[in-house]
Amino acid sequence: MRARFAYSFFALLLACSVAFGQTITGSLTGTVSDPSGAAVAGATVTAINVDTGVQTPTTTNAAGVYTLRFLQPGHYKLSFTSSGFSSATAGPFTLEVGQEAKFDVKLNLGSVSENVVVTAAAPILNAENPTTGDTITAAQATELPLQARNFSSLTTLVAGAISVNPMAQNSIARSAYNGGFNINGNREQSNNYTLDGMDINEAIDNYIGYSPNVDALGEIHIISGNATAEYGNANGGQVVMTTKSGTNQFHGNAFWFIENTNLNANSWTNKNTPNPADFGAVPTLNRGIFGGTFGGPIFHDRLFDNLFAQDDPRVHADEVAFKVDELPVC
DSSP states (O other), X not given: OHHHHHHHHHHHHHHHHTOOOOOOSEEEEEEEEOTTSXXXXXXXXXXXXXXXXXXXXXXXXXXXXXXXXXXXXXXXXXEEEOTTBOEXXXXXXXXXXXXXXXXXXXXXXXXXXXXXXXXXXXXXXXXXXXXXXXXXXXXXXXXXXXXXXXXXXXXXXXXXXXXSOGGGGGOOSGGXXXXXXXXXXXXGGGOEEEETXXXXXXXXXXXXXXXXXXXXXXXXXXXXXXXXXXXXXXXXXXXXXXXXXXXXXXXXXXXXXXXXGGGOOOOHHHHTOSOGGGOOOOOOOOEEEEEEEEEXXXXXXXXXXXXXXXXXXXXXXXXXXXXXXEOOBO
């Protein structure tokens, strides 16, 4: 029995060792030097998440280089300290999914009571790898007009992306999620979709298998070309989505988007029919999409939670069916 248990445990570990995930975090790197340009070894570099207060420290190596990996996307500040030098800070700035941001800092000689503040006003350029693409922020995802609140409509904002069937992006029905995009001449089935690092592709034809609430999305990162090694399963675009995280402040929203036949404009056919007796009925569309989000700290500066809910209506002639999906994220 013990031998069988040991073999089973070893097989489980072996299976885990080959389960690779895709990058849904960001990283920071750079060089710390003194006024002469010489490397400052052993300097303490701390990444501070502005929204959560979580601090991630590291130290520079003999060449003055620091690297901070696996940082959750969000707003950050950097703190630099070393004995015999005045401290320095950089930021705040936004760190995106899969981004490798680089900050080089020079520390001035002086006491620890002195502080140099470097404000990163300009967008951080990606100089660490040849990946191309763009990022849709949470504000853009919720404030841009989206028919049926379908996130796939946002994918065509990226250079080189088109939709050969835009009407498919205007449906929220489960069977009509195949409203993706074609990028740089690739087929729609060549795209890959992940949510928090998990594959959400439809298994048969590699279409979109699940459409998350856009209010739940913290970021949509669309890689249009030269994806790095961890992104596979596709020759087209990589749509990397992450859900929002909680913060040290309680926050949330509520929404209700309503479409009703009584509010619809007349049809194009009716407007171009000379005889009013030949007018047809105004097209029927009754649909309500409502839901909301709520998040905040479970333990201040340590553990956070966000709850998302959105009703998923099916459109029928005279009725609407609903289903609520709740997705807790810690």
